[in-house]
Amino acid sequence: MKKIITLLALSLVSLLHAEDSLAFRNDSAAVKDDISFSHFAVFLEGGEIYPMGDLMDAVENALYGGIGVRYSYWENVDGVVMFQYTYFKPAIDVYIDGVHQFMGRVGVDWKWNPIHPVVLGGGFTCSWTHADSEAQKWSEPGGTLTDNETEFGWYARISLPVFKYQKYSLGFNVMWEHLWTLPKSSNMLSAGITLERSIW
Amino acid sequence: MNSFVNKIISSLAISASFVFASINAEMEGLEVVSRDDGTFLIGSPTFYFDRTLGAGGIHSESELWTPRKLRYRLLFDRMSVLPSWDPIETPSVWMKSGNELGDLIYYDILTNPKERPINRTPILEGGFRTPIFHGLWATFRLFQDDYYCFRSAYGVRQKQVDGYFSFFGENWPMFSSAYGGLGFTNDFIDASVLVGMEYMWLFTESSRWIPVQFKPRVEARADFGNFSTTLVYENAEYQNKRKKETGERTEVNGSIIYKCGESCRRGMLQLSAGLAFRFVGDDGVVYTGLNNDRVLWPFLEMNVRPQEHLKFDVMFGINDRDWLVQDSVEYNIPVLEKMNVSVGAKNISGTRLNPIADTHEFFDGDTISLTAAGHMDLLQGYVRFEDSLTSFLGFGLRGSFWTEYGAETFDTEEFVDDQIYTFRHGDVSRINSWIKGVTGEFWLKLWLKDVFNFTALTGFERIDGEEKRFEVNPSEFFVQFNADWLIKKMFRISHSIRYRSDAQWNLRSRDPFVVKGDWFWDATFEQRFPKWGISLTGTIIQALGKEVIEAPNGEYSRVRFVCTAKKAF
Numbered sequence A: 001m002k003k004i005i006t007l008l009a010l011s012l013v014s015l016l017h018a019e020d021s022l023a024f025r026n027d028s029a030a031v032k033d034d035i036s037f038s039h040f041a042v043f044l045e046g047g048e049i050y051p052m053g054d055l056m057d058a059v060e061n062a063l064y065g066g067i068g069v070r071y072s073y074w075e076n077v078d079g080v081v082m083f084q085y086t087y088f089k090p091a092i093d094v095y096i097d098g099v100h101q102f103m104g105r106v107g108v109d110w111k112w113n114p115i116h117p118v119v120l121g122g123g124f125t126c127s128w129t130h131a132d133s134e135a136q137k138w139s140e141p142g143g144t145l146t147d148n149e150t151e152f153g154w155y156a157r158i159s160l161p162v163f164k165y166q167k168y169s170l171g172f173n174v175m176w177e178h179l180w181t182l183p184k185s186s187n188m189l190s191a192g193i194t195l196e197r198s199i200w
Numbered sequence B: 001m002n003s004f005v006n007k008i009i010s011s012l013a014i015s016a017s018f019v020f021a022s023i024n025a026e027m028e029g030l031e032v033v034s035r036d037d038g039t040f041l042i043g044s045p046t047f048y049f050d051r052t053l054g055a056g057g058i059h060s061e062s063e064l065w066t067p068r069k070l071r072y073r074l075l076f077d078r079m080s081v082l083p084s085w086d087p088i089e090t091p092s093v094w095m096k097s098g099n100e101l102g103d104l105i106y107y108d109i110l111t112n113p114k115e116r117p118i119n120r121t122p123i124l125e126g127g128f129r130t131p132i133f134h135g136l137w138a139t140f141r142l143f144q145d146d147y148y149c150f151r152s153a154y155g156v157r158q159k160q161v162d163g164y165f166s167f168f169g170e171n172w173p174m175f176s177s178a179y180g181g182l183g184f185t186n187d188f189i190d191a192s193v194l195v196g197m198e199y200m201w202l203f204t205e206s207s208r209w210i211p212v213q214f215k216p217r218v219e220a221r222a223d224f225g226n227f228s229t230t231l232v233y234e235n236a237e238y239q240n241k242r243k244k245e246t247g248e249r250t251e252v253n254g255s256i257i258y259k260c261g262e263s264c265r266r267g268m269l270q271l272s273a274g275l276a277f278r279f280v281g282d283d284g285v286v287y288t289g290l291n292n293d294r295v296l297w298p299f300l301e302m303n304v305r306p307q308e309h310l311k312f313d314v315m316f317g318i319n320d321r322d323w324l325v326q327d328s329v330e331y332n333i334p335v336l337e338k339m340n341v342s343v344g345a346k347n348i349s350g351t352r353l354n355p356i357a358d359t360h361e362f363f364d365g366d367t368i369s370l371t372a373a374g375h376m377d378l379l380q381g382y383v384r385f386e387d388s389l390t391s392f393l394g395f396g397l398r399g400s401f402w403t404e405y406g407a408e409t410f411d412t413e414e415f416v417d418d419q420i421y422t423f424r425h426g427d428v429s430r431i432n433s434w435i436k437g438v439t440g441e442f443w444l445k446l447w448l449k450d451v452f453n454f455t456a457l458t459g460f461e462r463i464d465g466e467e468k469r470f471e472v473n474p475s476e477f478f479v480q481f482n483a484d485w486l487i488k489k490m491f492r493i494s495h496s497i498r499y500r501s502d503a504q505w506n507l508r509s510r511d512p513f514v515v516k517g518d519w520f521w522d523a524t525f526e527q528r529f530p531k532w533g534i535s536l537t538g539t540i541i542q543a544l545g546k547e548v549i550e551a552p553n554g555e556y557s558r559v560r561f562v563c564t565a566k567k568a569f
Helices: A002-016 A028-033 A051-056 B003-018 B334-341
Strands: A039-051 A062-074 A075-089 A098-112 A120-130 A149-165 A168-177 A187-200 B038-044 B048-054 B074-075 B079-080 B090-102 B122-129 B136-145 B175-185 B189-202 B209-224 B227-240 B243-260 B271-286 B294-307 B309-316 B323-332 B339-349 B360-363 B366-369 B376-388 B392-417 B420-447 B453-464 B478-485 B493-501 B504-505 B511-517 B518-529 B534-543 B560-568
Touching: A039 A051, A039 A075, A051 A187, A062 A098, A062 A187, A075 A120, A098 A149, A120 A168, A120 B560, A149 A187, A149 B090, A187 B560, B038 B189, B038 B504, B074 B189
Parallel strands: none
Antiparallel strands: A039 A062, A039 A187, A062 A075, A075 A098, A098 A120, A120 A149, A149 A168, A168 A187, B038 B048, B074 B079, B090 B122, B090 B560, B122 B136, B136 B175, B175 B189, B189 B209, B209 B227, B227 B243, B243 B271, B271 B294, B294 B309, B309 B323, B323 B339, B339 B376, B360 B366, B376 B392, B392 B420, B420 B453, B453 B478, B478 B493, B493 B518, B504 B511, B518 B534, B534 B560
């Protein structure tokens, strides 16, 4: 029994506290079970973003577009990486013309059988913003956006593939995004269309 | 392996995995941020107080020199992992990015500029290490931590230096470092030469932040046979634009150590011996000084295992100025083998906790002595018990008593206010009376194969003495709950929720600086790709707790998020 405990303890240590944070690649059982990237797809996405709550008074709805990749992670779970761009126009009169926003998201999509073909997803998101303005008026509203401002948060989304043809699929998705900003968190809702092509 | 050794190994292994959850540190050396099993107060990445409850004595770990820290960085008088110049060992490429939570983004359009929350700042790192080609490899790394920097960035520190003081951005981080180099590794030797540049703000005994630019810094290492050698060249530039002062220090430092070889490690007696050294040449205003511009520190380590249940460890160092002894003895009581009970004692005696540090600080015409006459003695005795009840449940406890005479402290003679800071004049001195402490810790662990582990850990400490001139009154109580899940060997969630009671800084401000007790929550989410050697992590650090300054003249500790991507070659 003690031997078992020892082995378990040591394996825990090696798995969780290894000096080499990539040591798990040497775990042959884990490598054998790893089916990640057995499927790989790229997608284009476009739609509209709707600021929620107080932000409705700050910026107008905006169109967005982006690219992404989807790869198998577990049997029912895909990993997703997305890069998107949008341009927000202020909803009130401020000196900046608009704000360029780039979004990077890393997460997973869960293909839960009982609700098939609907897919649930979630992950972390990061928005990088930069004001579209020649002037830099730090002491005016919107002034911080002329510097590069970045914030992290999480997203949750529902995707519905509605059309499939050979390697292509077309679907809708709705996403809720929550950024950890101050003085309050920023929430936005987006709805879009995704065109995906399976690569392998 | 006999059952007794088994027990010890399993206890050690389990406790190692449970002391704190596997929260990814935001940078090497900043594991202290996610620890509260003692008193861990962060003023900036380059200055913190780190004392584990039950460690004994009133000093923090980074104040003490030990042979284990030969390749640590000497930041003024503290031994620090950060900024680490240990080449990353795995051939890989990596990137790290993060931010303190709370930028305004679009709320800035709605917020009165005068009521804006203070700016939140990021973290940045990128680097690679190539695979070995005929023994040769190359590495590069750029890293800086902009957390703990913005309160003093523009109003104060910007005025101290000419131009920007970092590799990237305009936040005036407390350190910014970049190096690149080549290495050679085969069966006989592991050697490397790294060359880089570094911006750093060092915190001194006067409580000032002193900007230093290492331009260049060169570090060469070679491990061969039973020897480890390190040689560093630093050209450090000092400046204070406000006072129109400049200075330069050229320093050569390093170490050589002979470690006990394979055959001796199996024997009863293991011996190691080494030498740490520093040679400095100062020109202009450098703010600190080293007696005779050099320190040579020979030391000896000895581990004795006279029998299976008994071990002695001794470290002894001496030179013309100082001596330092650190020794310990531990006995696993055979008659209580089933209960896995061990008793032990440790002692630290010496004229100085860090004998290789500078000996003087120069502050506005005053010379602050960083050494004190006499010596300190710390004695600690402990009892430790740990056992597993079943194959998934274990528990343990540790109780100790310690007493210290001649503890290093500071005699503050005068405080000086300068903008947002309070500085102090005086000298390092000693508390020449006995300080006594009693500690107790208890832990409970649950684990399920390599899928899940959980620990609940609590501890208390009571310190007493005639003279309470401690720089830090440590926290007296903590409790923490840590857990790690590893799902299908590919997805890891680690989290840690903990409470630490009040701690208090003295001697660095007119009134005691109380760091209120609080709850903190940290969590790491990691996607692993074993077949591809890829890891993607996101870590939330210091959530729940109120965002406060944890050290005098320090910076706010804020909730932050860090994400890292790594790919092994």
